[in-house]
Amino acid sequence: MRLATAPVEVERPLTDTDIEIDPDIDVPWIVIVWNDPINLMTYVTWVFQKVFGFPRAEAERLMMDVHTKGKAVVAHGPKERCEAHVATLHGYGLWATMQKDR
Amino acid sequence: MRVKLPKELRELLVSVAQQMRDLLTDDTYADSPMLARLFPPAAMDDPMAALGFEQLMGQAIHDGKIEAIGILEATAGNDRLTEEETLAWLRSINDVRLMLGTHLQVDEDVDVETFMDDPATEHAAIVYVALTELVDLLVRAVDPT
Numbered sequence: 001m002r003l004a005t006a007p008v009e010v011e012r013p014l015t016d017t018d019i020e021i022d023p024d025i026d027v028p029w030i031v032i033v034w035n036d037p038i039n040l041m042t043y044v045t046w047v048f049q050k051v052f053g054f055p056r057a058e059a060e061r062l063m064m065d066v067h068t069k070g071k072a073v074v075a076h077g078p079k080e081r082c083e084a085h086v087a088t089l090h091g092y093g094l095w096a097t098m099q100k101d102r
Numbered sequence: 103m104r105v106k107l108p109k110e111l112r113e114l115l116v117s118v119a120q121q122m123r124d125l126l127t128d129d130t131y132a133d134s135p136m137l138a139r140l141f142p143p144a145a146m147d148d149p150m151a152a153l154g155f156e157q158l159m160g161q162a163i164h165d166g167k168i169e170a171i172g173i174l175e176a177t178a179g180n181d182r183l184t185e186e187e188t189l190a191w192l193r194s195i196n197d198v199r200l201m202l203g204t205h206l207q208v209d210e211d212v213d214v215e216t217f218m219d220d221p222a223t224e225h226a227a228i229v230y231v232a233l234t235e236l237v238d239l240l241v242r243a244v245d246p247t
Binding site for chain 2: 038043046083086087090095097
């Protein structure tokens with residue numbers, strides 16, 4: 001199998017506008033878990049320990065924040081990492097969202 | 103992990119697993135609020151971002167739930183569960199709780215037992231409470247501390 005490539009014709013140096021930049025990529029994002037009437041407090045605490053490796057006391061504190069305040073920030077980081085966290089949390093039935101950290 | 107469950111409860115697990123599989127695979131349920139709760143928006147007040155997430159991750163999350171249900175169905179009769187199987191039980195049984203709880207419109211201020219007084223919701227409420235107890239037991243069994 002032969003790999004054919006077309007010659008690259010560059011009439012001027014490449015600039016930032018030639019390369020697609022995702023403006024969201026380097027912005028820090030946060031993951032929020034929202035309270036819901038179905039998930040058990042013990043279950044949510046366990047999920048936080050399992051997914052984020054929090055010690056039990058920290059996981060319980062976050063769970064209580066979700067329960068009493070309606071929501072809590074459970075993680076922060078690059079967009080892709082937050083997307084993975086949200087997907088994992090949805091896999092466990094928690095309601096998680098993500099947004100840019102302001 | 104050793105699992106000692108009455109036969110009726112094991113049969114119930116197979117039955118609810120099948121209901122969950124139907125919810126996840128039958129197009130008739132596409133607009134169901136129960137399905138919406140299993141796949142909630144990943145962004146608040148930003149439908150475009152939520153759609154973007156769904157396109158990126160939706161299939162993988164969906165496949166993961168189907169896989170967990172499959173493990174529950176296959177191992178409902180087992181006396182022993184591997185760690186992977188136990189996690190699948192937890193996730194799939196909790197998903198069934200989400201399905202039933204959404205159907206019943208469970209609310210933090212309302213005692214679930216009141217649903218048992220209504221013949222229309224009695225069965226779903228009984229199953230919901232039984233599965234709640236089972237999730238609680240499983241979490242205590244797997245909790246590292």
